[in-house]
Amino acid sequence: VGSARLFVITHPSVDRLHGARLCEGLRPLAADTILVPSGERQKCLRRAGALYGELLERGADRSSIIVAFGGGVIGDLAGFVAATYMRGIGVVQVPTTLLAQVDSAVGGKVAVNHPRAKNVIGCFHQPRAVLADCQTLTTLAPREYRAGLAEVVKHGVIADAALFAWMEQDWRAVVGREAKAVARMVVRSCEIKAAVVARDERESGLRAVLNFGHTVGHALESLTSYRTLRHGEGVAIGMVAASRLASRLGGCELSESQRIEGLLDRLGLPTRISDTPAEEIIAATRFDKKASAGRPRFILPRAIGHVEVTSEVPTTVLREVLVGMGAGT
Ligand SMILES: NC(=O)c1ccc[n+]([C@@H]2O[C@H](COP(=O)([O-])OP(=O)(O)OC[C@H]3O[C@@H](n4cnc5c(N)ncnc54)[C@H](O)[C@@H]3O)[C@@H](O)[C@H]2O)c1
Ligand SMILES: [Zn+2]
Numbered sequence: 001v002g003s004a005r006l007f008v009i010t011h012p013s014v015d016r017l018h019g020a021r022l023c024e025g026l027r028p029l030a031a032d033t034i035l036v037p038s039g040e041r042q043k044c045l046r047r048a049g050a051l052y053g054e055l056l057e058r059g060a061d062r063s064s065i066i067v068a069f070g071g072g073v074i075g076d077l078a079g080f081v082a083a084t085y086m087r088g089i090g091v092v093q094v095p096t097t098l099l100a101q102v103d104s105a106v107g108g109k110v111a112v113n114h115p116r117a118k119n120v121i122g123c124f125h126q127p128r129a130v131l132a133d134c135q136t137l138t139t140l141a142p143r144e145y146r147a148g149l150a151e152v153v154k155h156g157v158i159a160d161a162a163l164f165a166w167m168e169q170d171w172r173a174v175v176g177r178e179a180k181a182v183a184r185m186v187v188r189s190c191e192i193k194a195a196v197v198a199r200d201e202r203e204s205g206l207r208a209v210l211n212f213g214h215t216v217g218h219a220l221e222s223l224t225s226y227r228t229l230r231h232g233e234g235v236a237i238g239m240v241a242a243s244r245l246a247s248r249l250g251g252c253e254l255s256e257s258q259r260i261e262g263l264l265d266r267l268g269l270p271t272r273i274s275d276t277p278a279e280e281i282i283a284a285t286r287f288d289k290k291a292s293a294g295r296p297r298f299i300l301p302r303a304i305g306h307v308e309v310t311s312e313v314p315t316t317v318l319r320e321v322l323v324g325m326g327a328g329t
Helices: 012-026 045-057 072-087 098-104 134-139 142-159 161-169 171-175 179-199 206-211 214-223 231-248 254-266 278-287 315-324
Strands: 006-010 031-035 065-070 090-095 109-114 117-124 298-303 306-310
Touching: 006 012, 006 072, 012 031, 012 065, 012 134, 031 045, 045 072, 045 109, 065 072, 072 090, 072 098, 072 109, 072 117, 090 098, 098 134, 098 142, 098 179, 117 214, 134 179, 142 161, 142 171, 142 179, 142 206, 142 231, 142 254, 142 298, 142 306, 161 171, 161 179, 161 254, 171 179, 171 254, 179 206, 206 298, 206 306, 214 231, 214 278, 214 298, 231 254, 231 298, 231 315, 254 298, 278 315
Parallel strands: 006 031, 006 065, 065 090
Antiparallel strands: 109 117, 298 306
């Protein structure tokens, strides 16, 4: 870092709550702060354009470093700006939501949304460092905290049956944000995600397993204009859909799929689809960037701790599962 200038990109609320703590941590380096309003809808090209303007105005150059201080929205947006400003400058991720600490800050995927599809404008840009301070999570709204838990459940299902079983057993400590439980989830999640990404950084294969729950999840998020569902909530519903698909198609025991649904339920995450018509969800899954030749790709559990990737999900079965979860006919 040396003499590089630092530009912190954050939300006003996060700056108010934790800005002083960040400043202290960065000392003796000083940083400029650029504020962005909260909300998924800020993760767009327009906002990125405004940030390039701010950086130019304040004299950011190729040796400057962006500090992405916030949740996944800030991490993705500020990371995308860092990846593209002057053909790429450094970024340090300092995640302040559970979702960002257990997932989005690690792995180097950065993006903004298009009105028609999520995360479709983006690139890979590994952070110089990721600094997660679990203390910042104490001020998180309950709904945001729960949304982050969905990605931890995801890590259990794709790679770590012991993590999943511990969450089932100690769900009260998990929901109660006990410091030890939170630290365990953050550390284990970062290990799992980093291990997958290290083997397949550009998602030519294995990395796709991290998208468990995201095919239907992203479809629901974009159909509700990123306004109604938190990302983690969409993922929770998507994991239920994928688990039910897996047991319907015979790839997974019904009891395993019920455990996944049961844990999500206990953690206070949504497991049902309300209002959205099944046909619209099916159409939206074809827009997903994971789809190829109009066939959506699904990550289906075989058992807790193991998943497989497939494009062989018959639309009729998908429709039945979605309707069974409450989607409109
Ligand atoms: N790049 C990746 O690999 C990846 C992975 C998963 C998710 N994502 C993206 O992450 C985004 C979701 O991130 P998120 O769930 O963190 O949402 P978010 O960034 O919108 O943060 C949620 C809310 O919490 C507030 N907040 C942040 N830190 C706080 C704190 N410490 N105390 C109190 N309030 C705080 C924010 O102001 C915001 O209102 C989505 O856009 C999703 O696509 C990216
Ligand atoms: Zn996710």
